[in-house]
Amino acid sequence: MAKILVMTDSTCDLPADWVRQYDVRIVPTYVQFGLESLADDGVQLTRPAFYQRLTASQHLPTTAAPPLGQAVDVLTKALQDADHVVAITAPALLSGIHSIFKLAAEQTDPARVTVIDSQMVSMGLGWQVVEACQMAQQGASPEDIRARLVAMQPLTDVYAALDTFEYLRRSGRVGWAAAILGGFLQVKPLIRLHMSVVSSQGRVRTRERAFEALVALVHEVAPLSRLAVLHTANPQAAQRLAQAIEDIYPPDSPVPIVEVTPVIGVHVGPNALGFGIVRAEQPNSTAD
Amino acid sequence: MTVEESPSQETLAVDGQMLRRLVQAGRDWLDQHHAQVNQLNVFPVPDGDTGTNMLMTMRNALQEAGTYDGNHVGQVAAKIAHGAMMGSRGNSGTILSQIWQGFAHALRDHATFDSELLARALREASDTAYRGVIKPVEGTILTVAREAAEEAEAACTSHRDIADLMDRIVQRAKDALARTPEMLPILQKVGVVDSGGSGLVYILEGMAQSLRGKQIEIPAAAPAAVEDLAAALAPEDELGYGYDVQFIIKGRNLNVGVIRSAIDAMGWSTLVVGNDQAVKVHVHVHDPGIPLSYAVSLGTLSDIVVENMQEQYQDYLRERTASANPSDASEEIVPAFELGEDDIGVVAVASGEGLARVFRQLGAAELVMGGQTNNPSTQEILEAIQRVPTRKVIVLPNNKNIILAAEQAARLAVDQDVIVVPTRSMPQGISALLPYDPQGDLTVTARTMEQAKDDVVTGEITTATRSVELNGVEVSEGQLIGLVDGALSAAGNDLEQVVRTVLEHMHADEHELVTLYYGNGMDRAEVEALVSALSKVYDSLEFEIVFGGQPHYHLILGAE
Numbered sequence: 139m140a141k142i143l144v145m146t147d148s149t150c151d152l153p154a155d156w157v158r159q160y161d162v163r164i165v166p167t168y169v170q171f172g173l174e175s176l177a178d179d180g181v182q183l184t185r186p187a188f189y190q191r192l193t194a195s196q197h198l199p200t201t202a203a204p205p206l207g208q209a210v211d212v213l214t215k216a217l218q219d220a221d222h223v224v225a226i227t228a229p230a231l232l233s234g235i236h237s238i239f240k241l242a243a244e245q246t247d248p249a250r251v252t253v254i255d256s257q258m259v260s261m262g263l264g265w266q267v268v269e270a271c272q273m274a275q276q277g278a279s280p281e282d283i284r285a286r287l288v289a290m291q292p293l294t295d296v297y298a299a300l301d302t303f304e305y306l307r308r309s310g311r312v313g314w315a316a317a318i319l320g321g322f323l324q325v326k327p328l329i330r331l332h333m334s335v336v337s338s339q340g341r342v343r344t345r346e347r348a349f350e351a352l353v354a355l356v357h358e359v360a361p362l363s364r365l366a367v368l369h370t371a372n373p374q375a376a377q378r379l380a381q382a383i384e385d386i387y388p389p390d391s392p393v394p395i396v397e398v399t400p401v402i403g404v405h406v407g408p409n410a411l412g413f414g415i416v417r418a419e420q421p422n423s424t425a426d
Numbered sequence: 427m428t429v430e431e432s433p434s435q436e437t438l439a440v441d442g443q444m445l446r447r448l449v450q451a452g453r454d455w456l457d458q459h460h461a462q463v464n465q466l467n468v469f470p471v472p473d474g475d476t477g478t479n480m481l482m483t484m485r486n487a488l489q490e491a492g493t494y495d496g497n498h499v500g501q502v503a504a505k506i507a508h509g510a511m512m513g514s515r516g517n518s519g520t521i522l523s524q525i526w527q528g529f530a531h532a533l534r535d536h537a538t539f540d541s542e543l544l545a546r547a548l549r550e551a552s553d554t555a556y557r558g559v560i561k562p563v564e565g566t567i568l569t570v571a572r573e574a575a576e577e578a579e580a581a582c583t584s585h586r587d588i589a590d591l592m593d594r595i596v597q598r599a600k601d602a603l604a605r606t607p608e609m610l611p612i613l614q615k616v617g618v619v620d621s622g623g624s625g626l627v628y629i630l631e632g633m634a635q636s637l638r639g640k641q642i643e644i645p646a647a648a649p650a651a652v653e654d655l656a657a658a659l660a661p662e663d664e665l666g667y668g669y670d671v672q673f674i675i676k677g678r679n680l681n682v683g684v685i686r687s688a689i690d691a692m693g694w695s696t697l698v699v700g701n702d703q704a705v706k707v708h709v710h711v712h713d714p715g716i717p718l719s720y721a722v723s724l725g726t727l728s729d730i731v732v733e734n735m736q737e738q739y740q741d742y743l744r745e746r747t748a749s750a751n752p753s754d755a756s757e758e759i760v761p762a763f764e765l766g767e768d769d770i771g772v773v774a775v776a777s778g779e780g781l782a783r784v785f786r787q788l789g790a791a792e793l794v795m796g797g798q799t800n801n802p803s804t805q806e807i808l809e810a811i812q813r814v815p816t817r818k819v820i821v822l823p824n825n826k827n828i829i830l831a832a833e834q835a836a837r838l839a840v841d842q843d844v845i846v847v848p849t850r851s852m853p854q855g856i857s858a859l860l861p862y863d864p865q866g867d868l869t870v871t872a873r874t875m876e877q878a879k880d881d882v883v884t885g886e887i888t889t890a891t892r893s894v895e896l897n898g899v900e901v902s903e904g905q906l907i908g909l910v911d912g913a914l915s916a917a918g919n920d921l922e923q924v925v926r927t928v929l930e931h932m933h934a935d936e937h938e939l940v941t942l943y944y945g946n947g948m949d950r951a952e953v954e955a956l957v958s959a960l961s962k963v964y965d966s967l968e969f970e971i972v973f974g975g976q977p978h979y980h981l982i983l984g985a986e
Contacts (some may be wrong), residue, residue: 202479207512342860
């Protein structure tokens with residue numbers, strides 16, 4: 139049986155014990171405060187330190203895809219350790235990571251690398267990585283894995299309630315949010331990432347209503363096959379959210395509570411709350 | 427030095443050490459300009475870091491070049507390319523590293539390069555960069571790299587002196603950069619040239635200057651990187667940053683709207699706030715005389731401040747960052763939604779210019795100015811409905827005395843489907859507008875909005891126009907009175923006391939957020955002082971202060 143390793147980028151938010159368990163190879167992405175560039179590797183940049191600094195910083199930090207050389211290094215090592223590498227990335231539409239992984243594949247051994255655009259970030263990407271790892275362990279081929287992930291993507295969503303519009307607006311990555319000029323009135327947007335597109339799911343003005351809206355949203359899309367609760371520097375609310383949706387936990391999958399990578403935190407700001415889900419496949423369902 | 431030099435200081439060949447110097451000059455020139463490059467960054471993602479990313483890529487490239495002290499140009503180029511690849515950041519950095527990759531590949535077996543080999547290396551640099559991008563887009567750094575290569579190919583036989591050739595290349599690269607807005611619509615729209623292309627021009631220009639023997643001096647304190655796109659879009663053109671001009675106009679019957687548009691036409695970063703007796707102006711201009719002479723024709727001026735922004739630029743950035751927070755910033759608002767004919771459009775009645783901006787921000791397509799003391803007519807509401815470019819319209823009257831006129835207007839708008847969501851106050855209207863979805867079903871959306879209007883409790887503070895006793899509250903003419911959802915609940919002479927009584931009637935302690943929309947008669951500092959006093963009583967309640975600009979009502983409160 140050919141050995142397959144899975145490689146991804148640090149926007150996947152995969153909990154550390156799963157990274158170890160499945161030997162996932164992760165290329166860090168970068169957060170930049172001016173000319174200071176910090177790798178999202180849990181060493182140069184820890185999440186608590188980052189969110190503290192994000193709130194205190196006068197200017198928004200920016201995010202950057204990893205250097206090509208770093209992706210080449212990680213990939214070269216993975217190719218030494220396995221027969222084939224499945225490299226799953228953040229959305230090509232929202233980030234340069236996908237092109238860098240493709241370039242890295244071209245510069246190493248393209249025939250032994252399968253690069254897949256997950257169209258997702260955070261655990262939306264993370265669940266695809268888990269799926270790929272589990273399939274690889276069961277002996278699936280790279281093409282089987284690709285086909286499975288492509289089928290899974292329309293069922294995969296990240297929903298989030300942001301504490302403020304400011305970060306999303308200023309990040310420039312979401313056209314409709316960028317069009318909204320500096321708020322005269324604070325609103326908390328509810329957003330959805332689906333198939334590489336960030337859309338608005340509504341607006342509320344208080345945290346309590348944001349919380350209720352999220353609980354209602356996840357109940358609307360249940361049943362689920364995968365569920366992760368996500369937050370940015372908001373652990374207590376994340377615990378509460380996890381408890382409030384216990385009735386729709388997927389039957390055979392753990393429900394991790396994940397603090398989201400700084401690279402996404404730059405674009406959504408602190409105190410956000412959400413979840414990364416994969417909806418259960420329902421035969422004869424017309425839901426998209 | 428092994429470089430061939432003719433008596434007339436011609437450079438006919440470049441060796442490894444010289445390439446290192448040239449690339450260092452390119453990096454230094456980019457270092458001096460990377461903040462400007464950041465400012466241009468609108469494509470593919472306007473996050474204002476192109477200059478930073480390219481500079482970090484160049485720094486790493488040079489650092490790596492320093493690990494080899496030989497003189498073989500191919501080896502130096504290989505080091506540069508490797509360093510660029512390992513240190514590249516972001517899209518622009520990645521493409522730049524590909525440029526160096528191709529450049530180095532062409533030079534790999536050569537100890538020096540001449541004009542013709544430089545042309546070949548630039549061609550390979552451009553080709554490698556194009557190949558490295560999944561969907562090459564013209565009007566970017568790719569175009570600049572390609573045209574630089576084309577120029578080198580065309581001129582290399584007639585320009586043996588590499589300094590001459592580089593001058594031609596830089597000129598062509600600048601021309602290409604200037605044409606990027608014609609190729610990439612987003613650049614045209616924002617009025618900038620491509621940021622990555624501009625970074626490459628700085629690198630080439632620094633190299634060309636070094637060939638001419640110019641030293642590039644790094645200022646002791648390099649300008650800090652600019653990361654604020656909004657501020658970055660302020661024009662720093664050949665006239666420099668210009669002047670920051672502030673003053674207050676005092677007069678009678680001042681028209682804030684008219685003054686704002688006049689001032690706005692004179693400069694940028696305009697901030698004009700105030701009322702009919704005093705208007706505060708803040709604007710950035712190249713000639714401070716222009717707004718000052720205009721203003722003096724309207725009334726008397728006070729608190730005049732004129733600052734040279736070259737020196738003040740950092741302060742200005744801080745101020746802009748602060749004004750990104752909810753404040754009285756009076757920028758023209760881009761409607762939140764672009765409406766198609768089949769969408770739902772919203773008409774909202776607003777009683778002040780600040781409230782009007784809030785409704786616009788939340789997506790109202792048309793506004794009708796009016797409120798408690800100046801109810802708009804059915805005709806005015808009808809005209810606003812007809813101005814909305816959609817067949818389905820929702821009207822928010824935002825006052826109980828306007829609901830009937832709105833319903834009448836809805837019936838008269840025969841060409842459109844119109845539903846009135848009977849909002850009775852400005853906060854109710856704002857609350858109703860939050861879940862508005864222009865692409866939704868009309869009936870469902872109207873029902874959702876109607877439910878949402880009750881998410882908020884409204885309080886209003888005004889001055890009694892006559893003495894009365896109502897709901898057990900005794901009021902004398904001229905006193906402050908407080909209403910909760912339209913019912914008289916408090917009266918007194920002390921603002922804080924009246925507001926506190928109103929908040930109690932609103933059951934503020936059971937809510938999370940109280941928004942205070944302050945009227946024309948109050949200034950922000952007064953409201954801030956009030957809020958800091960109230961925060962001591964309601965320590966778990968969040969307060970937000972918003973300029974409402976409504977007449978007669980000192981404060982409108984929304985608790986949710």
